[in-house]
Amino acid sequence: MEDRNMVPILQAVNAVPLHISLRRRETLLVRGSGRVCCEAGEVWLTESGSSGDNILVAGDGWSLRPGIEVVLSTLAGARLSICSRPEAAV
Structure with a gap:
């Protein structure tokens, strides 16, 4: 899947949450296990x-499941946190 609004994440996600801000109409593809949390705004998953x-x-x-791709998108913008251990995302 290729999308000009797709945000590439080139680092591994670990126990420390990765904080991401998506601008209006941006899309993010996530693979792996862990947890994604919406901190502000609204995210379509x-x-x-x-x-x-x-x-x-x-x-x-x-909760993210191993081997399952998740597409996150927003119409108006959002802030997210993603981490590899479900208990670490707050």
């Missing part, structure tokens, strides 16, 4: 192979 979508708002989180 789609899991590879799933027929449904999910909306995360500030304070919501989502």
